[in-house]
Amino acid sequence: MKVTEKKIEGCEALLTIEMDSASMEDALDHAYQKLVKKVDVPGFRKGKAPRQILENFVGRERLIDESLDEVLPHACAEAIKEEKLQSFGTPGVEVLQNEPLIFKAKVPLPPKVELGDYKSIRLEPENVEVKDEIIDGMIRQLQHEKAIWEPVERPVKSGDLVVMDLESTIDGAPFINQKGLQIGIDEQSKYPAPGFSQEIIGLAQGDTKEFKLKYPDDFAKPELAGKEPEFKVKINEVKEEKLPPTDDDFAMSLDVEMPTFEALKARLTENYRKRIEQQANQDYENRLVAELIKMSKVEYPANLVDMEYERLVNAQMERWRSQVNSEAELEELLGRVNPEELAKQLRPMAEDRIKISLALGKLSSAEDIKVTDADIDAEVTRMLEPVPEDQRAAQRQQMESKEAREQVVQVLLSRKTMERLKQIATERLPTEASAETTPTTENETENKEEATP
Incomplete structure (x- = not known):
């Protein structure tokens, strides 16, 4: 075995290796010993056919192929040792020709790291601030969860809950048809179609309306993209959300069962502070590592x-x-x-x-x-x-x-x-x-x- 070409590129060594005839013959003989036990050769009991007979029967290429599982790893290991390389994983091999056997080995080498002047890195963490509006938003969300809906006698506004009878079709086929359907009116909502809430705002109990909408061509549900549903609605009831007051009873009604509203607010504030501090710390570490990588090879x-x-x-x-x-x-x-x-x-x-x-x-x-x-x-x-x-x-x-x-x-x-x-x-x-x-x-x-x- 000899290395006829060697090239180092980054952390990979590319070796071209040629097997000598003596080593190849030994490998072919070992391959014959394994193959003869698996192949039925006419006129011979399994395992008893002479090598030349077996080789004529299966072809020399088959014998060479059988030997590669043994030859390639052994030859790679010998070449790596001969070239004084430190392999960092299993080499990849590519056979170039069979006789003489010549193959290329791609040998992974250990990583190389050259740190830059990391002691010159100067980067301060960002201070975190708990804003009152964030906590207020959390409290408002909890109020929504405990809210009740009361019937009102006025036209529909954004944020209302409307009970309606809904009939609709797409291309003449039934789409959404339901009596007593409850839909929250939200101008940002895309249910049951973009623009539906805007059509309902201003209607009052007992009103009916027919209208057509269109789904965008890039709508998330491909089966609805570009379609134009036709809707017919009848408003049965308009309900308004009534939020509970932010008092001690409200705090006690939650799953966390805080004794007072002030204790609830303090808990929310502390939990939120911990969360944003953890995120700020993670962001800071990411920025530090980015600086380290930037100045290193x-x-x-x-x-x-x-x-x-x-x-x-x-x-x-x-x-x-x-x-x-x-x-x-x-x-x-x-x-x-x-x-x-x-x-x-x-x-x-x-x-x-x-x-x-x-x-x-x-x-x-x-x-x-x-x-x-x-x-x-x-x-x-x-x-x-x-x-x-x-x-x-x-x-x-x-x-x-x-x-x-x-x-x-x-x-x-x-x-x-x-x-x-x-x-x-x-x-x-x-x-x-x-x-x-x-x-x-x-x-x-x-x-x-x-x-x-």
Whole structure:
């Protein structure tokens, strides 16, 4: 075996490999030993036909093909060793010719990451503000949920609930026909057709009206796109929404059963604050990582993206599976999926994840960030807090496996690395930053102080 050509492109080595005749003969002989046991050769018991007879019977090409499963992996491994390469996955091979056997091997090489001047990153997190109108909107939504509808003797206004008899056709065929139908009047609504609510506004109890509407050509339901339904309505009753007053009784009527309205408002405010702070923190981390990636050089073999893309596809499959009630529904849903569109959506995401993972991994190494056993134990304890006390011992035992602890290590390492990047970006001391984040162990604090420039 000899390598006749070698080319390094990024994180891939392209090798052209030629097998010598002696090695090929050994491989053909091994292939004969396997093939002779599977092929019936006239005049011979299975497994007893001489090699030349078998070769004449099945053809030399068949014998060569049978040998490739053994030859190619072995020859690739030898070539990689000879060229002093470090393979980062299974090489891809392409046979160029059979005699002599010449093939190309595409060998994935380890990723390369060169961090830029990451210590020059300066980026402050954005302050979050809980606006009164947001909380008021939440309270108004809760009022809507507890509202009652009272009949009124006046023309229909937007926001009313109207009881009507409805008849309709599309191209002469029955469409929606129902007596006593209740429809909420909303000028933004597209039910039962865009513009329907506008036609009802101004009508009063006992009024009738006939009108025609048209669905847009790009309507979400293709079977209705461009169609022109004809409607005939009779207004039976007009109802107005009556919101409950925002008092203590209203607060007690909700599922959360807060004792006072002020307590309810405080709970809504605090929950909303936590939510927007979490989102602001995630956005801040995303901006930091984007700055790190922008100033760094990250190279990786294609197989890394392929593996991450496969994980994303599997995760999407699980989400789809959770949205349906049967395998038949899942098959129907998958039948509408365009593989090219899915790849266009998920492959760039896979590439971004690879870049982020590699850059943060290099940063944790550059900053000598470590995860101690004490860190792991503390994190496991924190993770088990929501677990019922009588189940914690069993859950803790499961978390003691090597695989489980390694997963915790990766979570903590990622968290610590991100916190270090925040410290650098805001030029704060570790003790100042830790006051706003998850409590650290004494060892963790020492590690961070040593890494602080």
